[in-house]
């Protein structure tokens with residue numbers, strides 16, 4: 001899933017192509033992906049894009065008042081079509097056309113139909129209203145330094161209502177970098193561990209943003225080639241060389257290094273237990 005670094009760099013690239021350009025057309029290509037009814041998407045046609053940015057994992061097209069949001073969820077991706085196209089490729093979600101610029105196609109890989117888009121009236125925050133502070137912001141840092149949340153830290157980092165922008169991938173990398181168990185709780189961390197967590201989040205997201213800024217065009221199907229531990233269970237830890245391990249859940253898996261993060265303890269893995277039994 002694209003997370004804050006992927007979306008932030010994507011917003012920069014798209015901004016270079018369409019900021020200042022007038023929205024010339026909107027072609028909904030998948031019925032259920034538009035999450036708002038009023039105002040309708042046609043109301044934006046003829047208006048220039050004032051700026052393109054992001055909030056958490058949402059792409060934000062700012063029309064100097066109204067806003068258009070795109071959330072790519074798990075398998076959503078972006079094609080920049082230059083010259084513009086009028087095709088309807090497999091998985092197409094919506095296409096935006098701009099006067100004198102490329103078209104932007106939102107599409108979806110795989111079977112999960114979850115990418116969505118919103119048209120917001122001026123002053124309406126829509127789904128942004130429930131987001132926690134942006135990962136890497138002073139507000140998010142303060143929450144991590146002072147909060148007493150008792151959930152597992154990996155769960156907390158992925159909860160967009162607590163801290164916005166981090167998902168499964170960078171949560172693994174941040175906790176590995178901080179030397180913290182994914183099962184630790186924020187409430188149970190001491191001051192030096194909290195400082196390490198904040199610094200790991202800052203450094204991990206900054207490095208990922210720098211890597212994402214080397215991309216060109218939209219956002220391709222395959223992402224995550226610069227993760228340090230996420231998705232790498234069974235491979236050697238880049239810091240100590242021990243085998244990275246995983247804890248499997250129905251929807252995702254958590255990767256970690258026992259030597260660097262859990263004092264050598266291997267966390268129980270349901271899938272592994274099933275296999276052994």
Ligand SMILES: [Zn+2]
Pocket residue numbers: 237238239240241242257258259260261
């Ligand atoms: Zn290690």
